[in-house]
Amino acid sequence: MFDIRRYKNSNWKNDILSGLVVAVALVPEAIAFSFIVDVSPIVGLYTAFILGLITALIGGKPGMISGATGSVAVVLVGLTLEASALLQSKGLSGDDLAFGILGYITLSAILAGAIQIAFGVLKLGKFIRLVPQPAMYGFVNGLAIVIAKAQFKFFDNQGIEMYLLVAVTMLIMYLLPKYTKAVPSGLVAIVVLTIGVYFLHVNTITVGDLANLSEFKGKFPEFSIPQTLFSFEAIKMVLPYAVIVALVGLIESLLTLSVLDEMSGTRGSANKECIALGSGNVACGLFGGMPGCAMIGQSIINFTSGGLGRLSGVTAAIGLMVLVATFTDLLNIIPVAVLVGIMFMVSIGTFEWSSFSHLKYMPRTDAFVMVAVTIITIFEDLAIAVIAGVIISALAFAWKHARIYARTHTEDDGTKVYELDGPLFFGSATTFSDVFDVENDPQKVVIDFKNARVMDSSGVEAIDTITKKYEDTGKSLLLRHLSPDCKAILKKAGPHCSYEEDDPTYKVAYNY
Secondary structure, eight states: OGGGGGGOOOHHHHHHHHHHHHHHHHHHHHHHHHHTSSSOOHHHHHHHHHHHHHHHHSSSSSSEEEOHHHHHHHHHHHHHHHHHHHHHHOOHHHHHHHHHHHHHHHHHHHHHHHHHHHHHTTTTTGGGGGOOOOHHHHHHHHHHHHHHHHHHHTTTTTOOOOOOOOOOOOHHHHHHHHOOOOSSSHHHHHHHHHHHHHHHHHOOBBHHHHHGGGGTTOOOOOOOOOOGGGGGHHHHHHHHHHHHHHHHHHHHHHHHHHHHHHHHHHOOOOOHHHHHHHHHHHHHTTTTTTEEEEEEEHHHHHHHHHHHHHHHHHHHHHHHHHHHHOOOHHHHHHHHHHHHHHHHHHHOOOOSSSHHHTTOOOHHHHHHHHHHHHHHHHHSOHHHHHHHHHHHHHHHHHHHHOEEEEEEOOTTOOOOOEEEEEESSSHHHHHGGGGTTTSSOEEEEEEEEEEEOBBHHHHHHHHHHHHHHHHTTTEEEEEEEEEEHHHHOSSSSSBEEEEEEEEHHHBBBBOO
């Protein structure tokens, strides 16, 4: 939680200045994502303000920036089309149609936010640890490419001026930090090039050309409960989209948190971020915004500009709202080329270039996961990419460990002892019986599980099966070092279990 009394004085200047850079960089992104969802630009700007402010105050990572994002906007496109078709069938058009669609969008924000809060309260944010490092590399690399690709549309029908301004912006951001870090290089680029373009009358696209923000001057978000919240039919239609929005938002936010953790060397709280994100999305729905999540591009702009504390996120959110409500004329004249150049530098900084050198040392499965997640992130979406990465890694792990080994020795009385080593689960259960030589074994056999672990019901069934084979040949079998939980669910093998003082106490995943 942001506490001004405990705030370090040394951070104030960097946090405020970096927050101002982010505030300006949020404008074209918020407008662009509003266009994707087919709602007014003010909806995306309100989202960036409300969600950014709440997550900055109570989020799990100081300095992380949240707002309207492309990954969430893409999910909402389907909802917009479905809502539009439904409302048009009822005879709505024009402003009434737009207002009706917004009611479904705000409902999705409230429902998605409630799901995200539940994730945080139930402390499910910790499951982000299940995302393997190669999938993290793939996510970062894919997102860096997506950020860069998203800028290309601004070059349509533009002259050489656009390319020169982008190049100069990137040059300023590359060279200035080598001489001074007193002022964020992104802010310098915005101020200097905007002044230059304005007074030299350079012919290039500006923020005002994307959307004339002057019509929103003096307007602030207003509290309003969407009527769709009281409609069962509306909730039924929106809920599937809200679930996807909630999951996409959580995955992108928690992965962004993990990336910033690695960059800063400090650890944030995933569960706090879930609650903050959910609270912010519910607030967006009640104040005319759409759902969103953490923005890795703006978060890295903030981090690299020196914004390490909560004040940077608060400044970005409040600065954005002040700009939109007061200084819209100034925002309108900012060249889009400058913002594109900043985002290109963010893309370059986001890309995990060291992953190329890691490729030759990685196991093949890890390398495949990294490349697959990168490609899926680019051509599909983040949620599918990360889930695919986790599944591929899990299957690779299961395949690698799908073998159980045994050492054998014969005791003085002629008893043959199998000392097992490895996990016994669905992957290794099929080859479990290959370890034993039932026909040629002596009359007395001991299977020792001291260095093995029974993981699931497939392992339990495998033990019962091998026990029956020894029973059918009339041989004596003793099973040692199984957990009480495992012994309790064995059918055939149960009576053959010995009870040792050092029996393990693990639980078996079993359908009781």
